[in-house]
Amino acid sequence: MTPAPEAIPGVVLTAEDQAKLDKLFGNWAWIVDSESSMPPVSPLVFRLLTTDRDAPYAVAEITEIVESDPIVTARLLGLSNSSAFLRAGKPIRDVRSAVLRLGVHNAFETTFTEMFGMWVRHSSRKALPDDDLLDSMWLEYLLTAFCTRELAATLRDPSIEPSAAYTAGLLHDVGSLALCWAEPVLMGRFVRAGYGIGTPLYDLFAKAHCGLGSELLRSWNAPRELQLVAAHHHDRLPAQELAVISLVYIADHLHAAVLEHESSQFRAQHALPHACFGAPNEDVTAALTALGLTDKVEGIIERVAAQGERIETLARLPD
Numbered sequence: 001m002t003p004a005p006e007a008i009p010g011v012v013l014t015a016e017d018q019a020k021l022d023k024l025f026g027n028w029a030w031i032v033d034s035e036s037s038m039p040p041v042s043p044l045v046f047r048l049l050t051t052d053r054d055a056p057y058a059v060a061e062i063t064e065i066v067e068s069d070p071i072v073t074a075r076l077l078g079l080s081n082s083s084a085f086l087r088a089g090k091p092i093r094d095v096r097s098a099v100l101r102l103g104v105h106n107a108f109e110t111t112f113t114e115m116f117g118m119w120v121r122h123s124s125r126k127a128l129p130d131d132d133l134l135d136s137m138w139l140e141y142l143l144t145a146f147c148t149r150e151l152a153a154t155l156r157d158p159s160i161e162p163s164a165a166y167t168a169g170l171l172h173d174v175g176s177l178a179l180c181w182a183e184p185v186l187m188g189r190f191v192r193a194g195y196g197i198g199t200p201l202y203d204l205f206a207k208a209h210c211g212l213g214s215e216l217l218r219s220w221n222a223p224r225e226l227q228l229v230a231a232h233h234h235d236r237l238p239a240q241e242l243a244v245i246s247l248v249y250i251a252d253h254l255h256a257a258v259l260e261h262e263s264s265q266f267r268a269q270h271a272l273p274h275a276c277f278g279a280p281n282e283d284v285t286a287a288l289t290a291l292g293l294t295d296k297v298e299g300i301i302e303r304v305a306a307q308g309e310r311i312e313t314l315a316r317l318p319d
Contacts, residue, residue, distance in 0.1 A: 025204035145169035147251035168229040175213025206234040265308030
């Protein structure tokens, strides 16, 4: 399981920092309402979410969505021909063939990740001077998404589609990204100081980024399920109306375990703290027990760790 995020040696929040963060976390609503707030995610992202991946026309619809954006087209073709995704056969030169090679569900996840990653890049790097912080957060989102999907696939609950669980994991922490966008230097110090785990400031942060993420997704007309995941993924033992919230809650505790697993294929070690949760608590254990996953979590961690090359390929944010 994941230990608490450790502060970077020498990074300490001053009293002034704490006062500013207290104000930011206590008054986050302006970030949603401000004219200078983060730009919305591309409508293509939410069009993709409405695609029925099991329908006969799914390949054609995903192909059409990808071809609507030349950058996404180039990225998908590049990924389908990369060592992380390549299967036996000749190089792929058109989107439809890429979708067929990857399979509809893999193509959906890859396309969704690319579109969201492009938004992260273009909406955030202009405001965030700290590339390491943004890259670390993006890797955290990907790890959560992969872990959530593996949890869903292992659970085999017909009401939870693994691709939908992946999406929920990828978008769950958009509120943290928005806080970094609003106050990049201040939030950079907060993350490097270990998120203030165990202090009242951390509790304010958890409430703020959950509320902010949910409101942003609502304002962007995201599906209600994604809004609920963003709003409640920090609730203690989330016996929620949606089981996927519990899966994201669990997945958000698995980052370090994945990166440090003996079968991990991650080439790079990332110095910044991953995840804004403290050490796993009794609620994580209770959630795993309630879902019947206690004896399966190590296998889930191992399967995600083994996909390190693929995750790192996706983690390279487009310029």
